[in-house]
Amino acid sequence: MLKIKNLHVSVEGNEILRGLNLEINKGEVHAIMGPNGSGKSTLANVLAGKEDYEVTAGEIIYKGEDLLEMSIEDRSREGIFMAFQYPVEIPGVSMINFLKTALNANREYHEQKKMSAREILKLVREKAKLVEVDDEFLRRAVNEGFSGGEKKRNEILQMAVLGFQLAVLDETDSGLDIDALRIVSEGINQLRGEDNAFVVVTHYQRLLDHIVPDFVHVLYNGAIVKSGDKNLALELEKEGYAWIKEEAAAAS
Amino acid sequence: MKTKQHFISIFDEMANEDALKDIRKQAIDTFSQLEFPTRRHEEWKYTNINPIIQKSYTVEENCSVSQETIDGYILGETPGNILVFVNGIFNEELSHIENSEEIIVSNVKGALQKHGEKVTQFVENTTDKEQIFSVLNTALLQDGVFIQVPKNKVVEKPIFVVNVSDSEQQFIHNAKNIIDVGENSQVNIVETYRHGKDSAYFNNITTDVFVAANAHVQHVRLQMESKKAYQITTLNIRQQKDSTYTSVSVDLGGAIVRNNINVDLQDSNIESNLYGLYLGKDEQLIDNHTFIDHAKPHCNSNELYKGILDDKARGVFNGKVLVRQDAQKTNAFQSNQNILLSDNAGVDTKPQLEIFADDVKCSHGATVGELDEGAMFYLRARGIGEKEAHSLLRQAFVGEVLEFVKQDSLREKLEEIVMSHF
C-alpha cells in the first residue's frame, strides 16, 4: 500500500528526516516510536502533505502512485486520514456541517451521489456511538472549546465517518487520561480491517497496550534505526532510548 | 485670532536670549500659522479647549516652598535623584542630584549650559511642527528635565521629578522634558504634579522618551493639579528593538486635563505598556488620548485605562492602535473601563483599531457601568458596611492599574493617595 524510500525532508532548511525507509501493507499496524525531535511528527505531516515540509530526496509510493504529486485534499480522498496531534479549532462551523462538507467533497471526487443532510446525520449518529459522543457534540463548532479527550475522540469519529485506507495517528494518545485513551483505542480497534492499515506515531508505549501493533519502528535522527514486533516497544519502555542511541552512534 | 495673539505677546514679553533663541523664533512662527483645534477636529471631538486658550496668562516668577512640603511629595522610601520645580522654575536647593560622571540628571537650563549643542539638538528634534501645543511649548519653553543615561547603566533608585504650582496668578508654564535612555540601560522615573493655591494656571508640558535597544523604562506620573488648573501633556515615546516601556499615569486634579501619548514602535520585539487611572469629581474633564504605532513584527502593546467619575465630571478615552503592513505577529490589547457614580457624570470613549497586517492578535474593549451590584450585595451579606464595601470595590478597581508599578513602597504610597482622594 505504502512504500517510502530514502526519504529526506527539511523544515526551514533543517534536515529532519534523513533517509527513511518504510513499507506498509494492507491489514498492518505500524507503530513509530522514538525520542523527542526524532522526526515522528514530520513523517506524519509529510504523509498528509503539509506545505512547510520540503522533500529534498526520496520517494513515497501510495497505491502505486507518487504520493508527493498529490494535493492535500486528493490524498485525503484517496484514503489517507491524518488524526492530528493538535486538532485545530474552527469557530462557528458545526461538526455536522463540517462532516457534511467533507463527506460530500469525498463522494463527489469518487463520482458518488451527494448524501442528504438526513442520511449524513444517520450515518454520523451511528458512528458517534463508536467514540461515545452524543448529538450535542455534533452541534458544537469543530474542536472549539473541546477538552483534549474530546478533540481526539473527534478525530476518530471523523476517521469513521469519512472512511480511510491508511490512517496516520499523530500522537493521538498524548494528553489523554486512561479513560479517554480506552475510548479512543477501542474506536480505533473497531475500525481495523483487512483492507486498511495504520501508522501509529507515539511517544508512549502505553497506547500499544490498547492498539497492538504488528511492527514497531524506532525513529532516531531522521531514520528508522531498529524494527521489531511489539516486544520492542516493551523493551523501550523498560530500557529507554539510550541503548538505541548508542547502537546508532556505533553504527555510524 | 485674538487668543493666539495673546500667546504671541507672551513670547514677545519673555524675550529669551538663550541658546534656543532661533528654535524658539521658528516655533512661534509656526505657532502663528497653526490653528487651535476645535471640537470639529475628530481628535478633539469631546474636549473643548476654549476655556484654556481664552484666558490671559502671566509668566510667573519664583516662589518658595518648604523642604518638608517637598519631602511629603516624594513617593516611596528610596529617593535617588530629586529634581524640584516650583511654578516651573528649577529650585536647586530643594533638589538633590547624585550625579555620577556618565549619567546626566539635570534641568534643561542647566544642561543647556553644560551640554549646549546636544540639548539644542534634542529640543529641535522633539518639536512637532504640526502640533500647536508642541510648538507653543518650544516657543515659550522655560525649563524642564534633561536626563541622559548612557549604555549599560542600571539606575537603581527612582529619579523623582516634583513639580509644584503655587501662585495667586493665572500663569502659564511650558516645560519640556527629555529622557534619553541608552542601550541595555534601565531607569525608573517618577513625576508628580502638586499644587498649593487653587488658581487657574496652565501647564503645557511635553515629554520625549527615547528608549534604545534592550533598554527598560518605567515611568510613573501622579497629577494632582489645582481643580481650576489646566494641563495639556504630550508624551512621545520612541522605542528601539527589544526594549520595554511602561507608563503608569494617575490623574486626580485639574479642571481640564488632556494627555496625548504617542508610542512609536520602530523595531521588532518591543513591549510597550500604557496604564492609566483617572478619578474625576466636580466638573473635571480628563481626556486620555493614546496612539500606538506598530511598524515592525513581534511587538506587544498593552493598554489599560480605568476611570471613576462622580458629580459632573467627564472622562474621555481615545485609543488608537495602528498595525502597519510589516507588523506581523503583533499583539495589541486595549481596554478602557469606567465607573460612573453620578447621573451627571459622563464618559466618551473611542477605542480604535486600524490594522493592515493579517497575522496579528488585536483586541479592544470598553465598559461603562456602576460598581458591581452583585459584588456589593455579596460583601454586605457578609456583614461589610455599604461604605466599606464601596471602598473595597473601588480599591480593587484602581488596584488593577496600580499593580503595574513594580516597587512596593511606591505602589503602596500611590494607592494611599488614590484611596484618600475619594
Added chain:
Amino acid sequence: MSKQQIEELATREYKYGFHSDIDTEIAPKGLSEDIVRLISEKKQEPEWMLEWRLKAFRHWQTMTEPTWPNVKYPPIDYQEAYYYAAPKQQKALESLDELDPKIKETFDKLGIPLLEQKRLAGVAVDAVIDSVSVTTTFKEQLAEKGIIFCSFSEALQEHPDLIKKYIGSVVPHTDNYFAALNSAVFSDGSFCYIPKGVRCPMDLSTYFRINTPNTGQFERTLIIAEEGSYVSYLEGCTAPRFADNQLHAAVVEIIAHESAEVKYSTVQNWYPGDENGVGGIYNFVTKRGICHRSAKISWTQVETGSAITWKYPSVILKGDNSVGEFYSVAVTNNYQQADTGTKMIHLGKNTKSTIVSKGISAGKSHNSYRGLVKVAKSADKARNFSQCDSLLIGDRCGAHTFPYLEIHNKGAKIEHEATTSKVGEDQLFYCAQRGIEMEDAIALIVNGYCKEVLEELPVEFALEAQQLLKISLEGSVG
C-alpha cells in the same frame, strides 16, 4: 491549490453583471430645481410633496459632502448623472402576466421570486428597477389584513396623509448630505404600513436594481408599524457592470409604535467594480428607525457589493423598554471600501441594544466599522453589548474599527469587544486533509465566523447570503 487555480478564481466575474435591454424613459442629465420639479410632475405628486423636495434641494445646495468616512473616491460630479430613469411601461398592471417579458427575464436571472411558483413562494415582492417600482405581488392578500405594501409613488397617490405625516420624521431632509439629496430627487421606493395588532403573515420583500448607465438611484422606503404589529422586511440589491461609478443614495425610515416589532434584512450586492477597482456603485445610504415604548427594531445586513459603502442603520430608542439590534456582515474584496456600522441612541429607560458586526477584508480592500452608542442622561438602566470582529484574508487589506461610546447615565451598562484575526493556514490544512477544497474551506470558515449574523436572516435569505459570501471571496487567498 495551485497559483493557476487561484488566478482563475480571482478572475471570475460578477455573476449579476448583466444589463437588460429594457425601454427606458430618462430625464435630462444633471441636477437643478427644474429636474426636481420634473420628477415631481412625472409622478403627479401633490403640491406639498414638491415643496418638501424643493426645501430639501435648497438645503442640499448649502451642504458639503462629508469627508470623515474612512473611504477615498474622486469627487462626484452631481451634474453628470441622470436623476430619473424609468422603465417605459408605466401603466398599472392587471396581473403579473402583463409584465414586460424583458423585465420578467431580468427578475428571473436575478432569481427573484416574482411569480407564485418560484422557490420563494409566499414572499410579497416589490421590485424597483432604476428608481421606479415595477410590480408588487400579493397585494390583495395583504390588503385583507389591512396591510399596505406598495410602491412609494402609489402610496403617495392613495395614502398621502400617512406619507405626509411620517416622511422625514426619522430622517429629516436636513440630516446629511446624501439624505438631503435623496429627499430632493427620490423617484420611488417602497411603502409599508402594518395596522394595529396585525402580524404580517409573510415576509415583505423589495428588490432593487440599477439598470441604466450613469443613473443615480434614490429610492425611499417608509415602514410604519402600528401598535403591537410585526413585520419582517427584506431588501435585495443588484446592478449590472458599468465602467462608471454610479451613485445610490437611499433613505429608509422605520416607525415602530408601542410594542411593535420590525425586522429589516438587507442583502446588498450592488456591482462592486472589477478587480482593478474600475466601476461599481457608491452606496451612500441613510437608514434609521425610531422605537416607541417597548418596540423593537432589528437591522440585519449582509453587505458584499458596492465599490464604496457608507451606511449606518440606526435606531433611536425613544420609548422606555425599547430594543434595537444590529447584525452585520460586511465583506470587501479587491479595491472595495466599506465604512459601515450603526448608531444606537438610548433615550428611554431600560432600553437595550445589541451590535454584532463581522467585517471581512480580502484583496486590497478596506473595511471599517464605525458605530456610536449614545446613552442620554434620561436613559436609566440602558444596556448595550457590542461586538465587532474583523477577519483578514491576505496581507494587503485593512480592517479598522471606530466605535464611539458616549455615556451620560450612571446606570448604564455598556460593553464593547472587538477582535481581529485571520483565516489560519492551519485551519485550511485541517480542512484540506479532510478532503475539502480551499474555496469551500474558506466559505465554511467564513460562514462559521458570520454565523451569529446569518442566523438572524430569514432562511431563504440566509442561503442566498451564504452563496454571496462565497462568490465575493472567490480568489481571495493566495
